[in-house]
Amino acid sequence: MSETMFHPRTSSATTPGRERFPADVPGLRFASARSNLWRVAAPDGTVLGHIERVAAEDGERFLARRARPGLARAIELGGFTTSRDAAEVFR
Template sequence: MSATVLTAPVPAPVQPLSTDLDPNDVEFSAPVPAVGAVARTVGAPVVRDRTDAPPAAPRGLSIITAAPGLWRVALIGGPVLGHIELRERDGEERFVARRLLRGGLRSIELGEFWSPTDAAECFR
């Protein structure tokens, strides 16, 4: 009787992993658009990436940033009344006041203004 001896191949030496990354060796994909970069509304496009503070609130109202170029208007300690939206038309900024209708699913445009303060006055 004869026996065949099987031998396993000798593995190659293992290279240690490097924890130092060279930014020149890394491939980056295309930049990811900012939040709200693809947001559109009916009518004029929304100005994107606007991070300004909300406009001054008239007495009895609170105005909170809801998204870039969009502010939520509510009664202090009460329900949401509507929104102020920043739009760009012909290279100029305009502020649109939108009032929420009963149930809060639909809104109606109250007007278009040159300043956010004027748009906020519609909700008083």
């Protein structure tokens, strides 16, 4: 079974209407999938999962989900108070 690959031109999306990922995390690449949702990839382009920013009572949370090659459902990794903390679970 082949792994999903992702090849952005830059480490963060710059398309109008798309957001840069709020943190710069060495060893990971981010691309905006839609508003408040980023695709997380390894340096070789392998998609690792997604991080989604959601509203919370105390501000905002960042939900991390690990992609599972060949399967539609992702594994919930948790909710984090910062985008950097959410990204660190993929390293």
